[in-house]
Amino acid sequence: MTPSKIVCIGWNYRPHIRETDAELPKVPVVFLKPPSCIIGDDDPIVIPEGVTNVQHEVELAMIVGRRCSHVSEEEAMSFISHVAVFNDVTARDMQSDARRTGNPWSVAKGMDTFGPMSEPVPPEGLDLSSLRLELSVNGEVRQRGCTADMIFEPSFIVSYISKYMTLEPGDVIATGTPEGVSEIRRGDAVEARIEGVGRLRNPVV
Ligand code: MG
Helix, strand or coil, X not given: CCXXXXXXXXXXXXXXXXXXXXXXXXXXXXXXXXXXXXXXXXXXXXXXXXXXXXXXXXXXXXEECCCECCCCHHXXXXXXXXXXXXXXXXXXXXXXXXHHHCCCCHHHHHCCCCEEECCCECCCCCCHHHCEEEEEECCEEEEEEEHHHECCCHHHXXXXXXXXXXXXXXXXXXXXXXXXXXXXXXXXXEEEEECCCEEEEEEEC
């Protein structure tokens, strides 16, 4: 199902805030990626000509199961039907330029193929507050984290977004990345894993 939107949370893990020179957020930093950026397992991440310093960001994604608006933290997770491994691929130089000039970074985050996502699985039996995330490039581990280290936890994120944007069935919520983001280049093989959720492999071309 094509989502109506991909809602992403930025800077939700402290060490990643330090490595990108950002400030500790007081409320979730929310931005959107277009549904057109989604690709699946084994599909190539395509770096357009002239785009420099493209980076990986492994994230836990939650998929909305039913329409959700103004829900409390207590009821929020009952609106999540699936979870998946997501890679919030980012053209970092372009994003940094946008941050410096105070402009939106939509293109840096929204290029075609910049949203690899694994096959969604139901969250039953998973403790979303203590899942290990890992991402490797050419077999070398670059990112290792745990959802326990999130600043804003999943139920708060769903409740917070739903106060402002109605979440539709199929919408994807990407919950932020731990530290260790690094550049990927043409010819690389990227593999993201979240225990109990799945695995996502994408070549870079
Ligand atoms: Mg991200």
